[in-house]
Amino acid sequence: MSEIKIDENYEINIVKLTQIFLKNKILIISSIIVFTVAAHLYTLTLDKTREYESFISIKFPNQVLFIGYEKYVSDSELQTEFNKNLNSNKTLKEFIEQNNNIQKFKDYLKSNNMQVHEYFKKKKIS
Numbered sequence: 807m808s809e810i811k812i813d814e815n816y817e818i819n820i821v822k823l824t825q826i827f828l829k830n831k832i833l834i835i836s837s838i839i840v841f842t843v844a845a846h847l848y849t850l851t852l853d854k855t856r857e858y859e860s861f862i863s864i865k866f867p868n869q870v871l872f873i874g875y876e877k878y879v880s881d882s883e884l885q886t887e888f889n890k891n892l893n894s895n896k897t898l899k900e901f902i903e904q905n906n907n908i909q910k911f912k913d914y915l916k917s918n919n920m921q922v923h924e925y926f927k928k929k930k931i932s
Contacts, residue, residue, distance in 0.1 A: 864891055 812922060827834070866888045891897065 864888070 864887050866884060915922065
């Protein structure tokens with residue numbers, strides 16, 4: 807294996823480095839300003855009306871999918887996440903809305919003196 811040789815007498819001259827920066831300060835500052843203005847102009851062209859939204863729905867997965875990964879995923883974590891999702895306010899609200907729709911459907915059938923199979927038979931024909 808080859809060894810990397812390091813010159814122990816190598817020094818960085820801070821004074822020379824500072825002089826180089828001061829000598830080129832106009833170039834450094836102007837390039838910073840140019841790129842800042844370019845970035846600002848680019849952001850003005852972006853479509854600000856778009857909004858992005860994503861949702862994730864975690865369901866209780868089949869355990870066969872996790873064969874070989876048991877040490878990374880424990881049943882208790884999956885069960886906790888499932889219970890949290892099941893007991894969320896959103897799930898409760900959706901359940902209540904669906905239940906209300908079922909009652910409206912029953913009332914509609916009753917008011918039209920109709921059976922469920924008759925309703926779906928009409929729907930199938932239309």
